[in-house]
Amino acid sequence: xxxxxQIPSHQIIDMxxxxxxxCDPVSNHLYFYWYKQILGQQMEFLVNFYNxxxxxxxxxxxxxxxxxRPDGSYFTLKIQPTALEDSAVYFxxxxxxxxxxxxxxxxxxxxxxx
Amino acid sequence: GEKVEQHxxxxxxxxxxxxxxxxxxxxxxxxxxxWYKQEAGKSLHFVIDIRSNVDRKQSQRLIVLLDKKAKxxxxxxxxxxPEDSAIYFCAAEGMxxxxxxxxxxxxxxxx
Numbered sequence: 001x002x003x004x005x006q007i008p009s010h011q012i013i014d015m016x017x018x019x020x021x022x023c024d025p026v027s028n029h030l031y032f033y034w035y036k037q038i039l040g041q042q043m044e045f046l047v048n049f050y051n052x053x054x055x056x057x058x059x060x061x062x063x064x065x066x067x068x069r070p071d072g073s074y075f076t077l078k079i080q081p082t083a084l085e086d087s088a089v090y091f092x093x094x095x096x097x098x099x100x101x102x103x104x105x106x107x108x109x110x111x112x113x114x
Numbered sequence: 115g116e117k118v119e120q121h122x123x124x125x126x127x128x129x130x131x132x133x134x135x136x137x138x139x140x141x142x143x144x145x146x147x148x149w150y151k152q153e154a155g156k157s158l159h160f161v162i163d164i165r166s167n168v169d170r171k172q173s174q175r176l177i178v179l180l181d182k183k184a185k186x187x188x189x190x191x192x193x194x195x196p197e198d199s200a201i202y203f204c205a206a207e208g209m210x211x212x213x214x215x216x217x218x219x220x221x222x223x224x225x
């Protein structure tokens with residue numbers, strides 16, 4: 001089926017540096033999401049995005065985080081500056097609407113902040 | 115906000131037996147409940163879902179039950195196979211199609 005692609009799959013970065021995680025959502029999807037999963041724990045919602053705007057962000061979405069999707073290209077999550085506690089797997093997802101099985105997750109970006 | 119509790123953190127069954135994973139939620143406004151499977155180091159894959167207008171749904175060996183009054187839903191995997199071994203997450207969908215996940219159940223099917 002259609003896939004959500006995430007680039008890169010792994011990233012190691014020095015604390016304090018900036019990192020951008022890229023997501024190529026399913027082509028006709030309208031809603032985009034980022035989730036965070038710390039090793040062995042549950043997936044937690046960070047932010048959702050529709051029509052060029054953030055709809056809702058959780059308390060995990062710190063001021064150092066930002067998202068955008070310029071001109072229909074990648075949907076990006078930028079962290080600037082990074083902190084040690086940002087180490088996690090970040091999953092992008094997209095959906096056409098909601099309440100159905102087309103909600104598709106990418107394979108994740110493993111971020112390690114050292 | 116919504117909270118989803120997943121009651122079994124680990125579950126071990128013999129091949130051919132049934133496995134049941136239970137979740138509860140808090141927000142009465144939630145109306146869509148998907149289940150996802152995650153294998154080690156991989157992404158989440160959709161397994162089955164249920165909407166609040168029904169109380170039971172079956173897809174081959176998978177059955178989902180929903181009790182709206184108790185705010186409880188469960189995944190039943192019948193005739194389990196070793197390839198069913200994975201972590202299963204329940205979720206509830208809220209405003210803006212945001213998913214709130216349970217903490218996951220690690221299912222091991224012994225051949």
